[in-house]
Amino acid sequence: MFEKPPLHWSTELRAMLRLAAPMVGANLLQMAVFAVDVVFVARLGPVALAASSLSVSLFGLLVWSLSGLVGGAAPLIAAELGRRRHAVREVRRTVRMAGWAGVLASLLAMGVCLLGEPLMRVTGQQENVIVLAVPFLNVLMWAAIPSTVAALLRTFVAAMGRPTIGTAITGMAVLVNALGNWLFVFGNLGAPEMGLTGSAISSVVTTCAMVLAYVVVIRTDRRLRRYRLLGRWWKAEWTRFADVLRIGLPITGTILAEAGMFNGAAFVMGRIGEVELAAHTVALQFAAIAFQVPFGVAQAATIRVGMAFGAGDSGAIARSGRVAVVLGIGFMAVTAGTMLLFPRAILRLYIDPDAPQNAAMVVLAIQYMAVAAAFQLFDGAQAVGAALLRGLQDTRVPMGFALFGYWVPGMGTAIGLGLFSPLGGLGVWIGLMVGLVVVASLMLWRWKNRARLGLLPM
Numbered sequence: 001m002f003e004k005p006p007l008h009w010s011t012e013l014r015a016m017l018r019l020a021a022p023m024v025g026a027n028l029l030q031m032a033v034f035a036v037d038v039v040f041v042a043r044l045g046p047v048a049l050a051a052s053s054l055s056v057s058l059f060g061l062l063v064w065s066l067s068g069l070v071g072g073a074a075p076l077i078a079a080e081l082g083r084r085r086h087a088v089r090e091v092r093r094t095v096r097m098a099g100w101a102g103v104l105a106s107l108l109a110m111g112v113c114l115l116g117e118p119l120m121r122v123t124g125q126q127e128n129v130i131v132l133a134v135p136f137l138n139v140l141m142w143a144a145i146p147s148t149v150a151a152l153l154r155t156f157v158a159a160m161g162r163p164t165i166g167t168a169i170t171g172m173a174v175l176v177n178a179l180g181n182w183l184f185v186f187g188n189l190g191a192p193e194m195g196l197t198g199s200a201i202s203s204v205v206t207t208c209a210m211v212l213a214y215v216v217v218i219r220t221d222r223r224l225r226r227y228r229l230l231g232r233w234w235k236a237e238w239t240r241f242a243d244v245l246r247i248g249l250p251i252t253g254t255i256l257a258e259a260g261m262f263n264g265a266a267f268v269m270g271r272i273g274e275v276e277l278a279a280h281t282v283a284l285q286f287a288a289i290a291f292q293v294p295f296g297v298a299q300a301a302t303i304r305v306g307m308a309f310g311a312g313d314s315g316a317i318a319r320s321g322r323v324a325v326v327l328g329i330g331f332m333a334v335t336a337g338t339m340l341l342f343p344r345a346i347l348r349l350y351i352d353p354d355a356p357q358n359a360a361m362v363v364l365a366i367q368y369m370a371v372a373a374a375f376q377l378f379d380g381a382q383a384v385g386a387a388l389l390r391g392l393q394d395t396r397v398p399m400g401f402a403l404f405g406y407w408v409p410g411m412g413t414a415i416g417l418g419l420f421s422p423l424g425g426l427g428v429w430i431g432l433m434v435g436l437v438v439v440a441s442l443m444l445w446r447w448k449n450r451a452r453l454g455l456l457p458m
Helices: 009-044 046-070 073-083 087-114 116-122 127-159 163-184 196-220 238-272 274-311 314-341 343-347 356-391 396-420 425-448
Strands: none
Touching: 009 046, 009 127, 009 163, 009 196, 009 274, 009 314, 046 087, 046 116, 046 127, 046 196, 046 238, 073 087, 073 127, 073 238, 073 274, 073 356, 087 116, 087 127, 087 238, 116 127, 127 163, 127 196, 127 274, 163 196, 238 274, 238 356, 238 396, 238 425, 274 314, 274 356, 274 425, 314 343, 314 356, 343 356, 356 396, 356 425, 396 425
């Protein structure tokens, strides 16, 4: 079911890698699911692509936040497995109540999607884009509930030591989404040609297929089906529901704080100039891909620390944390070196850096990537640091760190240097780095002082 907390760091390293590697793969495949939509929608023209990007940016932020909410189940499940006593019953209660919280929050997210048109008008979007984006978003919102349920079930199988299930199902989702876009966007094999709306329908079908796949696997796997996750799904466990919200809501707040800083940076870039915004977007793509590795390590670290927390083993907590920090920051050191040494090769993955029309954008993107190389280390550190604290079921204070760090020194520096200094776009990226440095430092400080702050199990 789960591995006993190891006695040596090398054993912990192997255990962490076995858990983290499939989760990294699933994260990268999830990015591929969204990339499939872009590939097909781009063939409909720039206006359709802009409408899709606008809608997906709102919907994606909501779904990411919902995954953080149900992700509050991870440290609870891990701790219950670590205690071993009545683990089957307690895990089932946690998953059930996390499902309740996720579905209720998904309904609220759907309500936000219904407000998409006024939100787009308030932010000054072009009318021809709004006309396409609103019906697209009104269909896409139906993917909120299955997306959240799939995220919860992925958390469950990973905590149970079966993370490859999530990787395989996410890989299947890439194929299903590609087929759905091919059928519904362009009307192949007799399907109706629905254009942009067809891509939204494909996303809904894909998320439903993921939930169905998880249900089938969980019900047929001998180790997983004994938890009977659907048993008495209507029975309320209000204490456990409160535990899920106590841990999950601050995770949601942390996600919104970080995402808000990066989204806000894009708006500041847009005010500086179109070339700066384009360079910002291209430079950020590689950083986003690289981040999936420490993010996967962070997800694994929450589970490993949570198990040791439930077992009351402070030594195992320390070992898991040490290994996670080394893995997360170590990988980001490699990507930072790559960005410093081979920036043009990275840009070539997205654009032609030798084309004359891209010359100004390439110069700016290389400058931004130099700063990104520096903040890669701190991006990995803040992700792992927050995850380690989640394993200790400590999420409220870290949320405060995120809100302060990203929005006061981070966004404050980005706006000040970006709009009121000659640095322009480079100043925005310096602001991003400042926010990440502050948050990473605060997270790791709290982790280092976990015993003095009373965060360890009694």
